[in-house]
Amino acid sequence: MSKGMGAPACTMASYSMITMKKFAGAMFLLGAVFLNLTFLAQPFHNPSRTQAQNRSLMVLIWDWPYGHALNLTGDPCATLCSIKGCQLTWNRNLYNQADVVVFHHWALQHRRSRPPASKPHPGQKWVWLSLESPSHSNDLARWDGVFNWTMTFRRDSDIFIPYGELVAQPSDEVDIPEKSGLVSWVISHYHHTQQRAQLFRNLSKYIKVDVYGRANKKPLCPACLLPTISKYKFYLAFENSVHRDYITEKLWRNSLLAGSVPVVMGPPRANYQQFIPGDAFIHVDDFGSVKELADFLLTMNESRYQRFFEWKRSFAVKLYDSWPERFCTICQCFPSLPQGKVYHSLEKWFWS
Template sequence: MSWASLLRARPGMKAVLTAGVLVTTLWHLRHFLTPSEVSREASKHTKPLLVLVWEWPSKQVPNISGDVCRELYGITGCWLTMDKQLLGQADVVVFPHTRLQPGRDELPKERPPQQHWVWVSLESPSNTKGLSRWNQTFNWVMTYRRDSDIFMPYGKLVPNRSATVNIPAKTNLVSWVISNYQRTQERAKVYRNLSRHLHVNVYGRANKKPLCKDCLLATTSKSKFYLAFENSIHQDYITEKLWRNSLMAGTVPIVLGPPRANYEQFIPADSFIHVDDFASPAELASFLRTMSASRYRQFFAWQRGHSVKLYSDWAERICTICSAYPSLRRGRLYPDLQTWFGS
């Protein structure tokens, strides 16, 4: 029902027209509209949460519309913008750490009293520098860590109604996709020791076998096992190497990262192999080579009732701020971001 029709239908409603905008009080709405009409009209005029993204986290900046959270992800009451001229009106301002490096724009000099700033990072502490510059700056943090104000994992298992197990056909034993190979990294050491006992199919720029954009899952799915090795070992740092390259591809992940107990807070204990479960690379290699078909199939029991939800869209990640907003703590700043993140 339009405001004009409301006035015609209920001439007793008191209203004030100011600067071309009809202003009514909740008292008048309650007395002149039915409950369903109150709900509809109130929802139309509820101020959405305005989230300003100071700089987009990735190199490819999307052409986001203000209501993208509702249109794409069903998250209502959230308005995204990258217009810095709206800084004074924003409820939340998002600052990706990758865009806070020297040589880029610094933070705004001032902020409204009720505005909240969010520090965002999906990198591990080993690959995150310059945090000491931002003490007493941010109200909330948004990272892959479960103790973040806004928890944003790389992926998760979500319930579905499937009762089947789908294991792609296998043509080789173990594969690994690696673009940044550094001999001093723990994952490089484990790979070298393991490869002495079995063959590992290595792909990626580091081995001069780059995969096309749509070839990754098709390639890794052909292996029985995948080396889901993280570039550094930190609490909750479990990346797309597990979620996309392995579980989504339909292969069994061999993980190198935080302890097994930490992985089990994300995925079932029988869905992966941890390198720490074995006394030596030779023992791990023997376990992989001699595994029976029935034992191998047990690793896919998670597929009965679950599927992988991958978080790779930054717009979706930022929209989750609006879902978390009502329950976030107010009135504090992180005194020492580096100490918190490195703990």
């Protein structure tokens, strides 16, 4: 398993300076370097912007994520990610000056917004953003030939924004919360036709599952979520649909961070192992039947159970749930993003 997995890497760019033997020579060289850097900055150039504005990359967030306003005061990218020269704005009046414009598919899908008819200059890039699975992303064909870059949970996105990752953090001790229950599940949107709902009903025939969430009229307050789940040995990290790389907070926060062994239903085991060690979770596909899965959970001895937490000796969970941090990733990735790219079929790419 690789470390980092290409997740948002908020690192400050470093620069080196050449030391000259003579002060006068150094001043001359620095002047030349300054002129060269000004020339190299031309890809960011927008004729409608002032010289001072050209020092920053401007990212315009066209739609608030799920309609929730963000606090973008100050310099969030410098504060959160040590990224300088990255200006985030929601002010559509700055559209003509923006280098990058981000459109959230949730708003497009629900007709809450519409992109402008055209770009103000050829250098402006449009980003299609979605954290929902293809099964819950409708009307994709409407945007064929519109967007330059994608920003999703998919590892092959131009801008990769996973729900979480394991970061290197060696530890001599493995902390396992005290357990008083066997299996829990938190579910807000329950539809009986979903694969996860069918699996839950079949599993419930052989093992008791304590269900929380709005769907079961047992909601948990935000501060109650992790302490409640941590009391259970296993957590049903069932995704609402099965797609490549679609591994959400159900694994990262509700299971691994809470200290409960995830029983996952989602993409194949091999896909999960591109994110976490293979001995850190239980995949429903590992069993020939639901009864076999239930028997495995019911007969688990303590020694075997503790081995699921060996990953804690080397890693810690890092959640990516800050929207400003996600948007700052655009500036982090910008120098290496492909130029001249257009998605002629978002649907074909997203469902591949």
